[in-house]
Amino acid sequence: MEKLTENLQEPTLGQLLAQVSRLIGRHRQLKLASIGLHHAQGMILSLLCRNDGMSQMELGHALHIRPPTATNTLQRMERDGWIMRQRDPADHRLVRVYLSDKAKDFHEEIRLSFHELDQELNSILDAQERETLRACLEKVNDYLTATVVKHVVDEEIR
Amino acid sequence: MEKLTENLQEPTLGQLLAQVSRLIGRHRQLKLASIGLHHAQGMILSLLCRNDGMSQMELGHALHIRPPTATNTLQRMERDGWIMRQRDPADHRLVRVYLSDKAKDFHEEIRLSFHELDQELNSILDAQERETLRACLEKVNDYLTATVVKHVVDEEIR
DNA sequence: GGTTAAGGATTAGCTTGCTAACTAAAGAGA
């Protein structure tokens, strides 16, 4: 097995990013499994903790996920008792999302699950590296948000 | 919408990583769509170009994916004519994966799709940043590989 | 040699992401 890894050329930055991202997802899944959450759901709850009553579109924009993904995941979270969803009385197009009591009870555990990952990152990267990493990721994030989202807008216009 | 983003606390490093990773996947998907490939399939083909005839287990180890994921994705790729799969005559437990002629024809396009992403990254990050980013990602990659995989092994032992 | 353990792949069933196509509500303009 090791022979093989040596055979491989150095992965490109993009390949590395893709790989790390998948591993991050699995790591978070392991952390959250103990409280019965899936990895995307933790992020959603942590957003809602600061903005209870967001609309699905606002959630989607903040997390860079598309409307159908939001609908699906939120439907499962409602089914599992983490949130309530109801139409905005003033604008019936909007579906607003509210934390359930159960979600509020787990607020601290959810916050901690993120905190743990960050502490682990702290233990393997020094302050300087973390700073650069964050700056780079933000640049890449901005760039990708622009191009990927722009691409979709182009499609719509085309 | 912008008000909302300002409201949010700075995302943690882990959250940033998770977000960028998803965007990378979408970005690569857009690049590969023109040749009828899905984003995970490009990575697999580019591995096979350097190691035709790998077993599924070797592929899975190299890409950090689990056996069922390998089976599923490779079945789809065989269905779509990118690869052939056949049992190793010497050890019937192994399934070896071979590039089809179609895949070989597209070799250059696949290589280019990775190259383009890297060039885009080059345009937004300077050499120093790329170096640090790569180093950090490799550290994180190694750490996550160890912990996430170790966790699975622990489960098996438990 | 025969039984048991380990290894590799598969199946079933889940979450999460996507696009395309659709519904329904709100807003705009003639």
Added chain:
DNA sequence: TCTCTTTAGTTAGCAAGCTAATCCTTAACC
């Protein structure tokens, strides 16, 4: 006012990741 466009969500259907459980082959051990 009535039509038409835009906006927000939903549904259907796919790819890709996962775990748990199963199957078959090989290796190991008595």
